[in-house]
Amino acid sequence: MNRSIFIALDFATQEEAIQFLKNNHLTGAPVKVGMQLFYREGPSLIQTLKEQGHPIFLDLKLHDIPNTVYQAMKSLAAIEVDMVNVHASGGFEMMKAAKEGLNEIGSDQSPVLLAVTQLTSTTQDMLREELLINDSMEQIVDSYAALAQKAGADGVVSSVWEAQKIKQTCGDDFLTVTPGIRLKGDQSNDQKRVATPNQASYSDFLVMGRSITQSENPKKSYEQAIKEWNDEHSQTID
Numbered sequence: 001m002n003r004s005i006f007i008a009l010d011f012a013t014q015e016e017a018i019q020f021l022k023n024n025h026l027t028g029a030p031v032k033v034g035m036q037l038f039y040r041e042g043p044s045l046i047q048t049l050k051e052q053g054h055p056i057f058l059d060l061k062l063h064d065i066p067n068t069v070y071q072a073m074k075s076l077a078a079i080e081v082d083m084v085n086v087h088a089s090g091g092f093e094m095m096k097a098a099k100e101g102l103n104e105i106g107s108d109q110s111p112v113l114l115a116v117t118q119l120t121s122t123t124q125d126m127l128r129e130e131l132l133i134n135d136s137m138e139q140i141v142d143s144y145a146a147l148a149q150k151a152g153a154d155g156v157v158s159s160v161w162e163a164q165k166i167k168q169t170c171g172d173d174f175l176t177v178t179p180g181i182r183l184k185g186d187q188s189n190d191q192k193r194v195a196t197p198n199q200a201s202y203s204d205f206l207v208m209g210r211s212i213t214q215s216e217n218p219k220k221s222y223e224q225a226i227k228e229w230n231d232e233h234s235q236t237i238d
C-alpha cells in the first residue's frame, strides 16, 4: 500500500458513510472504519467498501487476553481488510497472539498489524495524574513501539510528534500511522496531540476524520491535505 490519507468514516450508519463517499466523489479513497460504524454494520459494510475499491483500515483497537485476541484476529483476517490494530498496552504476548491470529490465513495475505501506543487524545498530564505513569510521552510511545516491533507488529499508531523517534528506534520500514490531523484553523475537538499534514513528514499514513467529513467541501479539504503532506514530504526527502 502506498503512503496515503485514510478518511475516518465516523458515521452512524452504512448508508450515511456510503452516501458521504458518493456525494463527495471519494469512492475508492482509503477509509478507516472504527467502532461506531463496525459495531452497527459489521462485516457486510467491509464487503461493500471493498467492492467499491477502498483500501480499509479497521480500527477496533483490540485489548484483551492473548487467546481472545488471537481468535478475534482470525475472524478479522477472514474479512480481508488491509490494516487492523490492538492497544500496545495489552503487552507483548497479546500483540504476538494478534499477529499469529492474522497469519492463520497465510502471512502474505494477512492484514498489516498496528499497535496503538498512546491515543492522540492523551496528554502528558493525563499519563501522570490519571494513569500514574511518570515517564515522558515520547519515552512511553517509543518503548511501546519497540515492544510492538519485537512482538511482530508491522507498525504503530501514534501522534505525528513521536513519529521521527519511532523511525530512529524501529527503522524506516516500521510503519507510523498518525491520527490527530487537522487542517490549519480547524477545531481540535477532543484531540490533544494534533498536527497539520505538513508537519507529518515522518508518517507513512495519516488518518483524518472531522477536518474532512465536517468540512463544507470534503473533497477539497482531502485534496488540500494530500497536497500539503506531499509538498512537505518531497521537501524532507529531497
Ligand SMILES: O=c1ccn([C@@H]2O[C@H](COP(=O)(O)O)[C@@H](O)[C@H]2O)c(=O)[nH]1
Residues within 6 Å of the ligand: 008, 010, 034, 059, 116, 118, 119, 120, 121, 157, 158, 179, 180, 181, 189, 191, 207, 208, 209, 210, 211
Ligand atoms: O490515537 C488514536 C487512535 C485512533 N484515532 C481515531 O482516528 C480518528 C480521528 O478522527 P478525527 O475526527 O480526525 O479526530 C477517529 O476515528 C479516532 O477513533 C485517534 O483519533 N487517535
